[in-house]
Amino acid sequence: DIQMTQSPSSLSASVGDRVTITCRASQSISNYLNWYQQKPGKAPKLLIYTASSLQSGVPSRFSGSGSGTDFTLTISSLQPEDSATYFCQQTYSIPYTFGQGTNLEIK
Amino acid sequence: EVQLVESGGGLVQPGGSLRLSCAASGFTFSRYWMHWVRQAPGKGLVWVSRIKSDGTYIRYADSVKGRFTISRDNAKNTLYLQMNSLRAEDTAVYYCARDEDLGGYSNFDYWGQGTLVTVSS
Numbered sequence: 518d519i520q521m522t523q524s525p526s527s528l529s530a531s532v533g534d535r536v537t538i539t540c541r542a543s544q545s546i547s548n549y550l551n552w553y554q555q556k557p558g559k560a561p562k563l564l565i566y567t568a569s570s571l572q573s574g575v576p577s578r579f580s581g582s583g584s585g586t587d588f589t590l591t592i593s594s595l596q597p598e599d600s601a602t603y604f605c606q607q608t609y610s611i612p613y614t615f616g617q618g619t620n621l622e623i624k
Numbered sequence: 625e626v627q628l629v630e631s632g633g634g635l636v637q638p639g640g641s642l643r644l645s646c647a648a649s650g651f652t653f654s655r656y657w658m659h660w661v662r663q664a665p666g667k668g669l670v671w672v673s674r675i676k677s678d679g680t681y682i683r684y685a686d687s688v689k690g691r692f693t694i695s696r697d698n699a700k701n702t703l704y705l706q707m708n709s710l711r712a713e714d715t716a717v718y719y720c721a722r723d724e725d726l727g728g729y730s731n732f733d734y735w736g737q738g739t740l741v742t743v744s745s
Contacts, residue, residue, distance in 0.1 A: 551731045553669075560719055560735035561661075561669065567729050604669055608730035611683045613659075615669040 519543050519607050523616035531624045536592040538619045540605035545585045549609035552581055552590045555618075556601045564603075565590060597623055626650040626734045628720050633739030640710050640743070646703040646720030646736055654698035657681075657723035659732060660705050662716035662741075672718070673705065688714075710743045717741075 520543035530536050540550065548568040553561040563572045565581035568588055578593045592599055600623045605616040632644040646658070660672040673684045673694040682694055693706040703720050717740050721732035 549729060553732075555669075560737055561732070562735075563731055563733050566724070566731035566733075567726070572731075572733065606669075606732075611674065612685050613671040613674075613730065615671070618668045 518612055519546060519610060519614055521605055521607055521614050521616040523603075523605055523619050525619060526617065527620040527622070529622040529624050530595050532595055532597060534595045536595050536599075536621065538590045538603055538605075538621075540583075540588045540590070540616050542586045542588075542607055542609075546607045546609035548584050549607055550581075550583065550588050551606045551608060552579075553604045553606065554599075554601045555604065561604065595623065599623070626722070628722065628734055628736035630718065630720055630736040630739035633718065633741045635742045635744065636710055637745050638711060638743055641706070641708045642710065642741060644705040644707065644718055644720075644739060644741070646705075648701045648703065648722075651722070653696075653701040654678075657725050657730070658696065658703045659721045659723055660694060660703075661719045661721055661732070661735075662714075663719070663738075664713075664716045667716075670716075674723070675703070707741070710741075712743050715741060715743050 522541045550568045552565040555561040569581045580591050602618045602620050627649045629647045659674045675694045691709045695704045717738040719738045720736045722734040723730050724733040
């Protein structure tokens with residue numbers, strides 16, 4: 518199975534900050550990488566697919582990059598509503614594994 | 625509007641069975657691959673199973689293989705997960721999710737609200 522490792526596990530940042538979350542795959546997954554946002558008690562929401570494509574309706578302050586084994590999710594200017602847990606997911610091979618999550622708190 | 629609504633969760637004793645359903649609406653269900661994903665309380669997301677649009681190409685996580693069965697009824701626009709021989713570690717919120725499948729690239733673009741399965745005596 519492909520292991521997905523996110524860092525950091527948690528972070529705290531202020532409104533307007535630029536925030537970066539990283540995700541590393543245990544083997545190359547090309548660009549078969551998605552990012553999701555999950556708020557407490559809610560289902561995950563797709564933010565980024567194929568590493569860098571912005572899902573329809575997602576604010577443009579979210580962006581993704583990377584290929585191979587190293588990926589990043591960037592929020593260019595943090596907003597209060599961005600407080601959530603973020604997960605990366607590889608869909609290169611079954612089982613489609615997720616990272617352990619990054620809990621983002623707004624200061 | 626795309627909607628996925630899970631049902632069938634609840635409290636079950638170890639060794640028991642449950643059947644989850646996911647009712648789909650707002651899109652042509654028969655054209656999409658579908659998945660089940662679970663999340664234990666306070667934990668991360670774990671992929672459980674996948675089924676192709678026509679009911680083939682079924683795959684499972686090793687942790688549920690031989691105990692869980694995914695199926696679908698395209699006439700009823702419904703996805704199912706039959707869960708047998710349930711264990712305490714199966715306790716989780718179970719989500720169904722639609723696979724957008726963009727030219728071989730999978731992403732889960734719509735999710736249900738989840739249904740809680742609790743395995744306990």
